[in-house]
Amino acid sequence: MTAVLEVLLWWAALTGLWLVLISTVDPLELLVGSASALAAALLARVGRRAVADR
Amino acid sequence: MSTSDGWLAAALVPLLALVPVLWRIAYGSPGDRLIGQNLTSLLAGLVLLLAAQGFHRTSYNDVALVVSVLGPTGTLIYARFLDVLPDSRLVRWTALVGVPATVLPLCVATGPGRAMAKLLLIGVLLIAGSVVTSGRGAREGVTA
Amino acid sequence: MTDVLIVVALLLVAGAATAAVLNRDPMRQALVLSFLGLALALLFTFLQAPDVALSQLAVGSAVTPLMILLTVRKVRRRPGSGDGVDKPAGRER
Numbered sequence: 001m002t003a004v005l006e007v008l009l010w011w012a013a014l015t016g017l018w019l020v021l022i023s024t025v026d027p028l029e030l031l032v033g034s035a036s037a038l039a040a041a042l043l044a045r046v047g048r049r050a051v052a053d054r
Numbered sequence: 055m056s057t058s059d060g061w062l063a064a065a066l067v068p069l070l071a072l073v074p075v076l077w078r079i080a081y082g083s084p085g086d087r088l089i090g091q092n093l094t095s096l097l098a099g100l101v102l103l104l105a106a107q108g109f110h111r112t113s114y115n116d117v118a119l120v121v122s123v124l125g126p127t128g129t130l131i132y133a134r135f136l137d138v139l140p141d142s143r144l145v146r147w148t149a150l151v152g153v154p155a156t157v158l159p160l161c162v163a164t165g166p167g168r169a170m171a172k173l174l175l176i177g178v179l180l181i182a183g184s185v186v187t188s189g190r191g192a193r194e195g196v197t198a
Numbered sequence: 199m200t201d202v203l204i205v206v207a208l209l210l211v212a213g214a215a216t217a218a219v220l221n222r223d224p225m226r227q228a229l230v231l232s233f234l235g236l237a238l239a240l241l242f243t244f245l246q247a248p249d250v251a252l253s254q255l256a257v258g259s260a261v262t263p264l265m266i267l268l269t270v271r272k273v274r275r276r277p278g279s280g281d282g283v284d285k286p287a288g289r290e291r
Contacts (some may be wrong), residue, residue: 020168
């Protein structure tokens with residue numbers, strides 16, 4: 001449960017970042033952004049756990 | 055292409071401030087050089103933000119964004135190799151005074167919207183990077 | 199006004215490049231080199247080439263000095279060398 005919540009949180013933050021940084025918002029940008037944000041969110045969780053477990 | 059001379063003249067201020075920084079990097083002690091490197095990326099970020107507004111090309115802000123990420127990263131890498139991360143009041147105060155003095159007028163000129171959010175993000179990144187690499191808490195960063 | 203910015207950036211590039219040549223210690227040269235990279239990026243932006251400036255930033259201000267630092271560290275750590283700088287090139291580890 002916490003895992004899903006954490007990934008969701010990362011995903012929301014990263015998608016927001018993407019939306020702020022691109023020049024024009026259109027559906028394709030949105031699709032690519034949210035997909036890569038999901039991948040990055042999973043990576044971010046893995047990375048955070050690796051640092052926390054050290 | 056139309057340019058606004060006011061913004062470009064403002065960009066000249068941090069650009070000229072790079073001249074003494076270059077002197078310090080070229081002739082200083084290792085600690086001085088690291089402070090100089092930190093200060094260079096901060097000032098370059100400010101120059102790029104002001105120049106982007108002066109040229110009326112908001113996409114130039116991307117360069118400033120990259121500087122605000124790469125600059126502090128580079129400083130930390132050098133700190134690792136040189137084994138010093140000096141506590142620099144100069145960098146901290148330049149960031150805390152210079153970045154708001156640059157970003158807030160730019161925000162007013164841009165008006166509300168996503169462009170303003172991006173400007174604020176760059177400003178926050180510049181301040182955060184400078185504070186992390188110049189502050190008292192920086193010592194843990196080297197040993198970790 | 200653009201011309202003034204370009205001239206100042208050019209002078210900074212020239213000064214940084216000269217300083218990089220005049221500094222003899224590679225560790226110090228690396229820091230001057232990262233300044234040179236940033237100055238070049240500024241110059242490219244003033245010349246309306248932000249894409250070139252982006253790649254210059256990545257290469258000039260981060261990768262090249264890092265490679266120099268790593269190389270210097272590796273050379274200095276080699277056992278049995280005096281100052282380690284002028285080793286024969288083709289020798290194996």
